[in-house]
């Protein structure tokens with residue numbers, strides 16, 4: 001303040017000249033005006049810095065304050081591209097591993113399907129073998145090819161003819177389906193095959209190739225790493241009356257007729273239908289039920305879908321890529 005700059009001096013002089021009131025001694029008057037104007041200039045220059053320093057936090061550093069402001073701008077865009085995955089309830093259910101709750105939080109089976117197909121569900125992977133929306137076909141091997149379910153059980157209320165097992169959620173749903181068939185008077189069903197490991201599928205496929213040749217085997221049996229049975233949520237059923245029948249006899253049984261109509265009510269769909277071989281890559285298998293959970297199975301039924309590929313807008317998979 002002892003060395004005011006030329007600008008304030010000139011301004012002070014002009015202000016002093018315009019003042020019509022009786023003048024105090026000239027030196028004291030000029031010094032007062034210079035001091036007041038200088039204070040004003042200092043305040044004008046310093047105020048924005050003081051304010052921005054307060055906004056930028058303890059460092060008072062402008063360059064440190066700007067990046068957070070800039071990165072906060074795209075937030076609305078981010079929420080849009082996340083689609084249903086921007087919903088807290090969807091993310092929480094995903095993190096908890098509760099697939100059905102994820103689908104419900106996304107608006108139900110049909111809303112979930114539509115979101116996946118339109119790209120509005122980037123957190124949903126149709127390749128995740130631990131999820132009930134996984135799609136396995138000749139173009140979509142399990143990832144990794146020897147993936148295994150985290151836990152498996154022998155179904156409690158359905159006979160498992162070969163001692164096979166299923167994932168708990170599919171086993172529970174199969175029990176409810178068997179109860180439903182019995183209550184409807186359709187008869188008893190039994191599980192001929194449930195979970196099959198990569199190693200088991202290798203020998204299963206090899207048996208088909210040995211018996212029928214590779215071309216026919218590929219219409220009836222998946223190569224190892226490409227079987228839905230490896231997910232633990234797929235089951236082959238047979239009908240049991242006096243004894244249990246075979247796979248080929250299932251469609252003509254009262255149990256098979258009932259299952260074709262009601263499996264969706266228990267969260268299952270018939271994965272390989274007649275007339276869909278050019279999409280699924282397999283001949284019709286009325287005995288092969290794939291668990292999707294109640295929400296997705298209802299959407300599949302209500303939408304009159306005939307393959308999971310079409311349901312999720314995926315390419316047809318009639319043949320292997322190699």
Ligand SMILES: [Zn+2]
Pocket residue numbers: 229234235236285287288289
């Ligand atoms: Zn099967």
